[in-house]
Amino acid sequence: KQEVTQIPAALSVPEGENLVLNCSFTDSAIYNLQWFRQDPGKGLTSLLLIQSSQREQTSGRLNASLDKSSGRSTLYIAASQPGDSATYLCAVQDDYKLSFGAGTTVTVRA
Amino acid sequence: EAGVAQSPRYKIIEKRQSVAFWCNPISGHATLYWYQQILGQGPKLLIQFQNNGVVDDSQLPKDRFSAERLKGVDSTLKIQPAKLEDSAVYLCASSPLAGGIYEQYFGPGTRLTVT
Numbered sequence: 001k002q003e004v005t006q007i008p009a010a011l012s013v014p015e016g017e018n019l020v021l022n023c024s025f026t027d028s029a030i031y032n033l034q035w036f037r038q039d040p041g042k043g044l045t046s047l048l049l050i051q052s053s054q055r056e057q058t059s060g061r062l063n064a065s066l067d068k069s070s071g072r073s074t075l076y077i078a079a080s081q082p083g084d085s086a087t088y089l090c091a092v093q094d095d096y097k098l099s100f101g102a103g104t105t106v107t108v109r110a
Numbered sequence: 111e112a113g114v115a116q117s118p119r120y121k122i123i124e125k126r127q128s129v130a131f132w133c134n135p136i137s138g139h140a141t142l143y144w145y146q147q148i149l150g151q152g153p154k155l156l157i158q159f160q161n162n163g164v165v166d167d168s169q170l171p172k173d174r175f176s177a178e179r180l181k182g183v184d185s186t187l188k189i190q191p192a193k194l195e196d197s198a199v200y201l202c203a204s205s206p207l208a209g210g211i212y213e214q215y216f217g218p219g220t221r222l223t224v225t
Contacts, residue, residue: 004152030210032211042219043201094210096166100153102151102152103152
């Protein structure tokens with residue numbers, strides 16, 4: 001059974017600081033890994049999807065890396081802004097299902 | 111391309127009442143998923159449909175939850191009777207087909223509060 005862990009559970013940083021969010025998973029037989037953003041009580045917004053053959057993906061201030069062999073992914077958010085405050089979820093897709101971590105709740109202080 | 115649509119967006123009910131949620135997937139997507147997300151946790155898969163057939167409902171509490179996907183398009187998830195612990199965000203997702211190579215696209219979710 002795939003287990004996905006996200007550390008830390010919560011993070012508070014001053015505006016302008018870079019954010020580093022970690023995700024680990026137990027079974028490396030995955031098709032892809034996806035990072036989502038979720039605002040309180042709302043649905044999921046897909047940020048980045050990394051295929052299993054890729055090492056990283058970038059979109060604007062966001063960069064996500066994937067080390068499938070060690071079961072780890074890291075999401076970097078450069079020059080954080082108050083609007084980046086949200087919960088960030090990592091999910092891994094195997095042949096059968098999408099398994100989620102519990103998320104990291106980020107607060108960016110103005 | 112229109113995304114996954116869900117309604118209602120919010121619902122408040124008392125325990126032991128019934129509630130139904132509706133989902134319209136992306137046009138042409140054969141696979142539809144319902145997830146339950148309790149506060150502070152990641153989404154958990156409740157049921158997966160391929161067209162109008164059930165692929166996986168192993169985590170669906172079948173004594174109170176039911177779901178259907180008539181004609182292989184829209185889907186309805188029902189809870190009867192609701193319990194306090196059913197308070198959660200219910201997410202619908204769709205993908206072109208089942209299987210790991212296909213990305214899932216999520217709707218905005220329905221936030222259920224049971225009092």
